[in-house]
Amino acid sequence: MTEAEFIAALRRLPLHAGACGLLDDTARLAGLTITSDTIVEGVHFLAEDPPSDVAWKLVATNLSDLAAKGALVAGVLLNYPLTDDSWDRAFLAGLDEVLRAFACPLLGGDTVSLPAGAPRVLTATAFGTDAAGPSRGGAQAGDALWVTGTIGDAGAGLEIACGRPGPPALLAAYRRPTPRLTEGRALAPHVHAMMDVSDGLLIDAGQLATASGLAVAIDLAALPLSADLIAFAGKDRTARLAAATAGDDYELLFAASAGWTPPVAATRVGKLAAGSGLALQDGPEALPLPLMLGFEHRSVRTQLTSAGGHDLSQ
Amino acid sequence: MTEAEFIAALRRLPLHAGACGLLDDTARLAGLTITSDTIVEGVHFLAEDPPSDVAWKLVATNLSDLAAKGALVAGVLLNYPLTDDSWDRAFLAGLDEVLRAFACPLLGGDTVSLPAGAPRVLTATAFGTDAAGPSRGGAQAGDALWVTGTIGDAGAGLEIACGRPGPPALLAAYRRPTPRLTEGRALAPHVHAMMDVSDGLLIDAGQLATASGLAVAIDLAALPLSADLIAFAGKDRTARLAAATAGDDYELLFAASAGWTPPVAATRVGKLAAGSGLALQDGPEALPLPLMLGFEHRSVRTQLTSAGGHDLSQ
Numbered sequence: 092m093t094e095a096e097f098i099a100a101l102r103r104l105p106l107h108a109g110a111c112g113l114l115d116d117t118a119r120l121a122g123l124t125i126t127s128d129t130i131v132e133g134v135h136f137l138a139e140d141p142p143s144d145v146a147w148k149l150v151a152t153n154l155s156d157l158a159a160k161g162a163l164v165a166g167v168l169l170n171y172p173l174t175d176d177s178w179d180r181a182f183l184a185g186l187d188e189v190l191r192a193f194a195c196p197l198l199g200g201d202t203v204s205l206p207a208g209a210p211r212v213l214t215a216t217a218f219g220t221d222a223a224g225p226s227r228g229g230a231q232a233g234d235a236l237w238v239t240g241t242i243g244d245a246g247a248g249l250e251i252a253c254g255r256p257g258p259p260a261l262l263a264a265y266r267r268p269t270p271r272l273t274e275g276r277a278l279a280p281h282v283h284a285m286m287d288v289s290d291g292l293l294i295d296a297g298q299l300a301t302a303s304g305l306a307v308a309i310d311l312a313a314l315p316l317s318a319d320l321i322a323f324a325g326k327d328r329t330a331r332l333a334a335a336t337a338g339d340d341y342e343l344l345f346a347a348s349a350g351w352t353p354p355v356a357a358t359r360v361g362k363l364a365a366g367s368g369l370a371l372q373d374g375p376e377a378l379p380l381p382l383m384l385g386f387e388h389r390s391v392r393t394q395l396t397s398a399g400g401h402d403l404s405q
Numbered sequence: 406m407t408e409a410e411f412i413a414a415l416r417r418l419p420l421h422a423g424a425c426g427l428l429d430d431t432a433r434l435a436g437l438t439i440t441s442d443t444i445v446e447g448v449h450f451l452a453e454d455p456p457s458d459v460a461w462k463l464v465a466t467n468l469s470d471l472a473a474k475g476a477l478v479a480g481v482l483l484n485y486p487l488t489d490d491s492w493d494r495a496f497l498a499g500l501d502e503v504l505r506a507f508a509c510p511l512l513g514g515d516t517v518s519l520p521a522g523a524p525r526v527l528t529a530t531a532f533g534t535d536a537a538g539p540s541r542g543g544a545q546a547g548d549a550l551w552v553t554g555t556i557g558d559a560g561a562g563l564e565i566a567c568g569r570p571g572p573p574a575l576l577a578a579y580r581r582p583t584p585r586l587t588e589g590r591a592l593a594p595h596v597h598a599m600m601d602v603s604d605g606l607l608i609d610a611g612q613l614a615t616a617s618g619l620a621v622a623i624d625l626a627a628l629p630l631s632a633d634l635i636a637f638a639g640k641d642r643t644a645r646l647a648a649a650t651a652g653d654d655y656e657l658l659f660a661a662s663a664g665w666t667p668p669v670a671a672t673r674v675g676k677l678a679a680g681s682g683l684a685l686q687d688g689p690e691a692l693p694l695p696l697m698l699g700f701e702h703r704s705v706r707t708q709l710t711s712a713g714g715h716d717l718s719q
Contacts, residue, residue: 092493094516097485100497107480107510118513120479120532121435125512127530129484133520165434166421170443170484170528171411179406183414196421198439199432202408205524206447212519212526214484216441218434 114302115226116156116286117219123165124219126156132210140252142178143185144266145213150189153217154270155287155341161279162219164193164272169200170214193272223279228302230284230346236299236307236361237353239274239343241317242292246337247324258319268341274355278345281354285345291338291385296361297369299344306366311335312374315358328373338385428616429540430470430600431533437479438533440470446524454566456492457499458580459527464503467531468584469601469655475593476533478507478586483514484528507586537593542616544598544660550613550621550675551667553588553657555631556606560651561638572633582655588669592659595668599659605652605699610675611683613658620680625649626688629672642687652699 092100102113109119117126128149132138136145150167157164169186173179190197198218205211230236248265251257271287278285284303288295293309300307311331324330346363347353371378406414416427423433432439442463446452450459464481471478483500487493504511512532519525544550562579565571585601592599598617602609607623614621625645638644660677661667685692 092487092490094487097487097493097497097516100494101483101511104497104501105504105508105510107512109480110510110512113511113513118480118482120512121437121534123435123437125482127482127484127513127515127528129486129515129517129528131486131517131519131523133523134518166423166432168432168439168441168530169415170441172443172445172526173406173408173411176406179411180414183411183418187418190419194419196419196424197415197427198421198424198434199427199441200415201441201443201528202411203443203445203526204448205445205526209445209447209524209526210520212486212517212523214441214443214515214528216482216530220435 111226114228117160122220124157124160124162124222125216126153127214127216128153129212129214131212140266142181143188146182146185147189147267149213149215150186150195151268151270152289152341153215154193154195154272155268155289157217157219158270158272158275159285159287159343160219160222160224161275162222162224164195165218165220166196166198167218168198168216171200171202172205172211172213173202174205174211193270224275225279225282225284226302227284227286227299230299230303230305230363232305232363232365233349234283234346234363235349235359236296236344236346236363237357238288238292238315238360239271239355239357241315241320242288242340242342243320243334243337244317245339246333247320249339257323260319261323265339268339270341271343274343277354278343281351282345282347285343288340288342288344289338292335292340292344293369293371294385295344297384299346300363300369301367303363305363306368306370307361307363308370308372309335309361310372310374311378313358313360332381336381336384425540428542431474436534438471438474438476438536439530440467441528441530442467443526443528445526454580456495457502460496460499461503461581463527463529464500464509465582465584466603466655467529468507468509468586469582469603471531471533472584472586472589473599473601473657474533474536474538475589476536476538478509479532479534480510480512481532482512482530485514485516486519486525486527487516488519488525507584538589539593539596539598540616541598541600541613544613544617544619544677546619546677546679547663548597548660548677549663549673550610550658550660550677551671551673552602552606552629553585553669553671555629555634556602556654556656557634557648557651558631559653560647561634563653571637574633575637579653582653584655585657588657591668592657595665596659596661599657602654602656602658603652606649606654606658607683607685608699609658611698613660614677614683617677619677620682620684621675621677622684622686623649623675624686624688625692627672627674646695650695650697650699
C-alpha cells in the first residue's frame, strides 16, 4: 500500500476526536499536543551519520512540530534499539545535549534488541502544553505567507555531509536543526495557519494551502537565503529552486493577514488566494513547477497533497 | 551496552517527574497514564505470525500496562513501517478488531518505509485516564500476592505456534491476549502494588518484590492452570514451572492485605515478607530457583531485578 492508501484506511478505523482526522502533524489529548516520529537508518539518516546528531535531530524534529503549535515543551518518550556500545554511548551524549538545549525532560520509553545487521529504527514522541496554535488549515484568502529564518541551509548541509566541501554552519543546519519554539510561541496567537518546513518549502506551502482550501503563490525572488548558502551555492534561480525544494529546514511557515507584521525574524515569501494549486514565480516571471517538490524519499507525499489530505505525521 | 547500562545512563539525563525515575511501566503527564512498546520481527514476533495477530498483540500488550494502573483507555498512537500490501492490509484488519474490542480510538502516529528486507519494527503508545493504580513498589510485608486468570496458556500457545498440535484456546492466549482492563479498574483502588505479567510470573513477582523492598515466596502448587493447559502439558511440577516462567500471560499480579478478598477472579499464589529475594516452593517443599526465570530473549531483565531497578518499559 502507499502511505496515502494506508492513511486512508486508518481513517476508516475508530478515531479519537483529538486525532483531527489524521489531517494535522499533532494530536490533542487532555490539553496536551502530541507528536511522534520514527526515523530509519538508510531512509531518514545515514549509517555514517554521527549518532549524537541522530539523537539531536530525532528530538529536535519532534519539537519542531510542537513549535508550529506554539506549545511549551513538556517532555519526550524514546523507543530505542540497542545495537553497539560506541553508537549507544554517542547517541546518549547527543540525547543529553538536545534535552538540555530545549529543556525537554525524558518521560520514559522502551528499549529493544534488533536482529543482527538490521537497520536502526528509532521513535520519539513529544508532548507539549498550552498550545495556542492554529492548524495548517486556517489560512484565509488574501493572507500573506511567511517563513522564519533562512531556507535551503539544511539541503546544502546534506551535500556537505555527502562529501562536498562547504561551510560548517550549513552542515550543522542539516544535522542539528533548531526547533523554532520561541518563534512559535510568539506567532501562534496571531497567525491563521502554521506548520514547520520539513519536506521542502514548496511542498509544505502546497500542503498548507490545500488544507486551507486555497491557492498559494510563492515568489522565489523573496526566498530568505543565508550568506553561507549564497557563498556555497550562489543565488541564481537554480540555487533558489534547490533551496525551496530541499527540505529539512524546520523553519515555521505561517499565513497571516496581509497588513500584519510578525514579531519575529521572518520573510514574506508568498500569498494565499481563493482557488487551489501551487503557483511559482521569480519576481515578475511565472515559472513552471519543478518535477520534484521535495525530498525524493518523501515524494509519495505529493500524492497526499493532490488527494487533499496530509500524511499521518504526528 | 546492556539494557540495564543504557537505562542507568538514561537516569542521568534530565528526567520528568512523571517518568517516576524510569522505575515503572508507565509515565504520568497531565493526568494521563502513558505507556509505549516497540516490537521487532524476529525478536518479539515471528515473520510467519499472522499480521492481524501482530496488530492485536501490539495494542493489547500496551493496554495491559494501562490495566495494571486501573486506567480507562483514552487512545493509542501507531508508528508503522509500510512493507507489502497483503501484510499491511491484514495488519489493518487486526488493528480494527483490537481498537474496537477495547474501545481504543486511534490518535495518530507515523508511517515510514524500510530498506528492502529489513525486519519490521512497530511501536504503539497508549494513553489512559483516571488511573487510581498503585505502582509495583507499594507492597507491604505480610501482603498476599495474587494473580488474575490462569498462567502458562500463552507459553503453551507459543509451542503450538511453532508447530506442536494443541488446543486453539492456548494459541489464542499467545496471539490475542486480553488486557485485564475491567479487573484492573476493580482492583486498583484496593491493592498495594500491581503490574502485568509479561515476562513470566516468577520474574515479574521478583520485580514487584524488589521494587517494594521486600522478599516474595511463590507456591507452585497454587498456580492457576487452565483445563486446556493441563490437557496439553499436564500439571506436574515441570509443567507448573514452565507455566510460571513462560511469560506473555498479560494477567494482573497484585499485592494486597492478607485478609482482603479480591472482587475479581484471582488466585493467591504467594506472599510478601520483610527481606529480599525470590523463594519458590511446591506446597510444603522448598525448591531451587530455575536458571531461567522468564523468556530467554528477555533474560537480560534479570540483571535489572538484581540491580534493584526495572526496565524502561513504558
